[in-house]
């Protein structure tokens with residue numbers, strides 16, 4: 001066999017056997033979580049040049065995937081008040097950002113309807129604030145809370161972009177800032193939306209999705225806030241080998257609340273609490289990466305069930 005032909009066949013074989021880069025993969029999830037939790041990001045506290053560094057990472061990923069911004073910039077800046085323990089002097093407001101990617105749907109009418117996929121990227125810095133569960137002043141890496149959700153956002157975004165030809169509705173991918181300071185990024189977005197809120201048909205939030213347990217239990221609130229949500233979430237979860245714990249209401253705890261308060265259908269997903277929650281011990285080595293990949297596939301399919309179809313959507317309030 002001549003050398004060139006041999007080379008051609010080998011390369012084709014490698015290309016064929018290697019998983020497409022646009023897939024949701026364990027090594028890529030790991031890479032994102034390791035970067036986000038690394039000491040140089042110091043617990044992803046809002047404000048300053050360390051915050052900018054994380055923002056640049058997320059922007060860079062969107063760009064790499066071929067995902068553009070909505071309008072000119074990926075960044076939605078806002079001022080945020082930082083929480084302090086009672087009795088402590090107030091901190092100065094800082095500037096922080098939501099980072100927003102946009103994938104346009106292909107249906108002439110339905111592309112004006114949006115699905116928001118969101119996850120907060122901030123965490124507690126060195127701790128010491130009112131929501132810390134530990135007295136230690138040390139980097140809080142927040143691997144599960146919420147490097148896991150941020151990594152999921154990036155990996156699902158990449159796969160969505162690769163399959164965007166099948167999208168009818170449009171998708172906004174939002175990494176929220178300052179969630180730990182009181183859902184401030186999502187609050188700011190819903191007060192200053194870049195598309196009319198009436199055109200957002202569903203918001204899916206991922207906060208702490210890295211600790212899937214042995215029973216494969218994924219918890220969610222809000223499945224009753226849109227037609228057929230309970231069945232959809234159960235069926236798609238089981239198809240992925242998961243045991244979804246599906247609540248119609250129970251909308252609480254994270255950024256989806258800001259959307260729900262505006263009368264938008266929401267889903268808030270997580271894989272459950274743990275003793276390392278809001279302590280310096282929420283580290284990357286405790287993440288169940290295979291489990292997180294499953295959760296990502298699940299959420300990807302949920303998104304497609306709404307974004308790639310003309311499934312009727314409507315807000316159903318829950319008590």
Ligand SMILES: [Zn+2]
Pocket residue numbers: 145180278
């Ligand atoms: Zn948290």
